[in-house]
Amino acid sequence: MAALCCGLVLAACSPAVDVPAAADAANPACAPMMVALPDSLGDAKLRKTNSQATAAWGEPSLVILRCGVNVPGPTTDRCVTVNGIDWLLKEGDPVWTLTTYGRSPATEILMDPDKISSATVLAELANAAGKVPAKRSCIGQEELQNLPDSQ
DSSP: OHHHHHHHHHHTTOOOBOOOOOTTTTOTTHHHHHHTOOSEETTEEEEOBSSTTEEEETTTTSEEEEEEEOOOOSOOSEEEEETTEEEEEEOOSSOEEEEESSBSSEEEEEEOTTTSOHHHHHHHHHHHHTTSOBSOOOOOHHHHHTSOOOO
16 A cells, blocks of 8 residues: 555656746736646646746647747737737747737747647637737738828
């Protein structure tokens, strides 16, 4: 019986994921989002991290989240909207960086789309990301065409 108890204790002690905190991780606006994070993204389970306002899913980590990153200003970077949340998308090889747009503090996600679907990740994080109120939104080509002339 003692061996079984020790085994359970050791199994529960998997190491925390080392995720550097963002510059504004102590921002109180991160808290409502962090407590609303899902327990899983697809088949990847939420794991403990060692920094404030961070999260990781999967073992090894498939998705890393940090709240409190620099708020992006106007940009020509690709913007995608999933379930009402605007994300700036920077495709890397292999890691993609997705950052909330129009929300302060901003949230950043690092993920490899070959290991987990970006659509799944963004859809399942939309509720939590929405806990940080939007102040701006992305505009598309259609809106740019309708801007008044500067004359």
